[in-house]
Amino acid sequence: MIPDFNYAPFVWSSYAIAAAIIGWQVVQPWLAHRALRRELREDHLAEQLEQANDA
Amino acid sequence: MIWTTLKVGFHKLGTPQVFYRLSSLLPPWLWAGFGVCAAIGVYQALYVVPPDYQQGDSFRILYVHVPAAWQAMATYVVMAVLAMIALVWRIRVAEIMAMVSAPIGAAMTLLCLATGSIWGRPMWGTWWAWDARLTSMLVLLFVYLGIMALYAAYDDHRKGARVACILILVGLINIPIIHFSVEWWTTLHQGATIRFFGESTMHPSMMPPLVWMTVAFKFLYAAALLTRARNELLRQDRSRNWVKLLMLKST
Amino acid sequence: MTARPILALFKRDLRLAARHAGQSLLPLVFLFAVLILIPLGVGPGPNLLAVMAPGMVWVAALLSGLLALEHLFRPDLEDGTLEQWWVGDTSVLAIVMVRFVSHWLITGLPVILIAPLAAQMLYLPPHAVPTLMLSLLLGTALLTLFGGLVAALTLGTQRGGVLLAILIFPLIVPVLIFGAGATAVVADGLSAQAHLGLLTALLVLALTLVPLATVSALRLNIE
Numbered sequence: 287m288i289p290d291f292n293y294a295p296f297v298w299s300s301y302a303i304a305a306a307i308i309g310w311q312v313v314q315p316w317l318a319h320r321a322l323r324r325e326l327r328e329d330h331l332a333e334q335l336e337q338a339n340d341a
Numbered sequence: 342m343i344w345t346t347l348k349v350g351f352h353k354l355g356t357p358q359v360f361y362r363l364s365s366l367l368p369p370w371l372w373a374g375f376g377v378c379a380a381i382g383v384y385q386a387l388y389v390v391p392p393d394y395q396q397g398d399s400f401r402i403l404y405v406h407v408p409a410a411w412q413a414m415a416t417y418v419v420m421a422v423l424a425m426i427a428l429v430w431r432i433r434v435a436e437i438m439a440m441v442s443a444p445i446g447a448a449m450t451l452l453c454l455a456t457g458s459i460w461g462r463p464m465w466g467t468w469w470a471w472d473a474r475l476t477s478m479l480v481l482l483f484v485y486l487g488i489m490a491l492y493a494a495y496d497d498h499r500k501g502a503r504v505a506c507i508l509i510l511v512g513l514i515n516i517p518i519i520h521f522s523v524e525w526w527t528t529l530h531q532g533a534t535i536r537f538f539g540e541s542t543m544h545p546s547m548m549p550p551l552v553w554m555t556v557a558f559k560f561l562y563a564a565a566l567l568t569r570a571r572n573e574l575l576r577q578d579r580s581r582n583w584v585k586l587l588m589l590k591s592t
Numbered sequence: 593m594t595a596r597p598i599l600a601l602f603k604r605d606l607r608l609a610a611r612h613a614g615q616s617l618l619p620l621v622f623l624f625a626v627l628i629l630i631p632l633g634v635g636p637g638p639n640l641l642a643v644m645a646p647g648m649v650w651v652a653a654l655l656s657g658l659l660a661l662e663h664l665f666r667p668d669l670e671d672g673t674l675e676q677w678w679v680g681d682t683s684v685l686a687i688v689m690v691r692f693v694s695h696w697l698i699t700g701l702p703v704i705l706i707a708p709l710a711a712q713m714l715y716l717p718p719h720a721v722p723t724l725m726l727s728l729l730l731g732t733a734l735l736t737l738f739g740g741l742v743a744a745l746t747l748g749t750q751r752g753g754v755l756l757a758i759l760i761f762p763l764i765v766p767v768l769i770f771g772a773g774a775t776a777v778v779a780d781g782l783s784a785q786a787h788l789g790l791l792t793a794l795l796v797l798a799l800t801l802v803p804l805a806t807v808s809a810l811r812l813n814i815e
Contacts, residue, residue: 294399296463300456304405307452308561315568322575330588480762487759494749503812504745507805512762
């Protein structure tokens with residue numbers, strides 16, 4: 287059922303590099319968004335605390 | 342009447358809030374499109390298409406190399422259009438999208454160069470050749486890196502983006518040079534076999550995975566562009582009211 | 593619009609360069625330094641050096657040209673005179689073009705005049721020297737134009753410097769390929785018509801588009 291792999295190692299390394307580069311394009315925005323969300327949440331909480339203290 | 346609605350819609354699209362919603366709603370579908378097309382494309386490329394009678398199986402690198410090359414150039418053209426819009430109408434969202442396209446384009450160019458180099462070893466016997474196509478592609482990588490470096494060197498994001506947009510338009514000349522390099526010079530790299538209009542000289546049995554992979558890369562670019570642009574917009578606007586409102590609503 | 597302000601600016605640029613003659617000629621010294629490093633690096637064999645001569649003289653000329661680009665607009669930005677360019681009725685485009693011309697006279701022309709000596713140092717065949725000088729004439733003009741544009745683009749950064757070199761690199765690649773190529777084919781006994789023709793076409797294109805782009809870039813950076 288699983289075909290016999292005798293493709294040159296060149297093909298596999300090309301597809302591996304493609305997977306790595308494309309994978310980074312998928313992952314980086316998601317990671318950056320998570321970090322941004324965390325920062326924004328902290329800023330927001332800090333502001334709320336300030337407002338509560340001023341009041 | 343339609344013209345006014347189009348113009349208003351165009352400018353509304355440039356407002357941060359509308360763009361934020363667009364760039365939150367669209368990407369999941371675009372990623373899904375990418376996933377499906379890439380899965381079909383890779384499966385066909387590796388298992389369905391028969392081996393080439395001359396090159397054996399190493400020609401399968403074509404199915405990542407060529408879509409990456411096409412996307413590297415297409416990204417630049419889209420980036421140039423965005424740069425024109427940014428310079429003429431001064432729409433900030435267009436500036437952001439242009440700046441954010443550069444790393445994606447650089448990645449595509451890098452992928453094209455890397456896979457091309459690996460393919461060159463079995464096909465031509467060399468990892469690299471200083472011929473017109475390869476050299477102009479390498480120059481394209483430096484153009485992308487230059488745009489990223491120029492934007493990063495400015496503290497004022499808007500000024501940096503607009504200066505970088507001028508650079509993008511100056512570098513646009515490189516794209517026709519890359520495209521026609523195989524016609525204008527005798528090169529090691531093969532000439533065009535796939536034509537948009539008219540007969541392509543590639544065997545029809547080899548075409549389907551190429552089409553699937555090309556479409557997959559388009560989805561990839563669109564998804565990456567919108568997600569990166571959304572992040573950059575949030576980063577730049579973190580102290581603005583609309584972001585604070587967003588934070589209030591989400592808690 | 594009188595020509596007097598433009599002429600005054602032109603004479604000022606030249607006078608300043610003459611006053612700081614040492615500084616203006618430093619890029620030339622650097623050019624020779626590069627040319628000396630080559631035989632020290634690859635060995636003094638005349639055959640090898642003769643083959644490399646066109647490209648090497650060109651690379652040395654480009655590298656030394658990069659040094660002078662920093663001073664094209666930055667001094668004016670720093671002392672505030674750049675903003676004055678938009679005040680008054682002289683067109684900024686004319687001012688920029690005059691700046692390009694004076695810069696080329698100060699940096700490009702000496703390179704062309706010194707080219708025969710550089711060619712001799714690397715054993716370039718004498719019959720190729722006129723082509724070398726002609727190609728450098730076109731090349732230094734293009735370097736001034738592209739360099740000026742990139743200098744204007746990087747004005748708002750801390751120090752142009754290396755960023756300037758990286759940004760100008762893609763633009764200067766075709767210039768180098770055709771310029772050095774023209775000299776090399778003539779050294780081999782063939783005609784350089786195609787190379788020089790393309791270089792001239794590139795120069796004409798740059799002359800029409802680059803000053804406009806430079807004015808926009810400067811405008812962005814004075815805010």
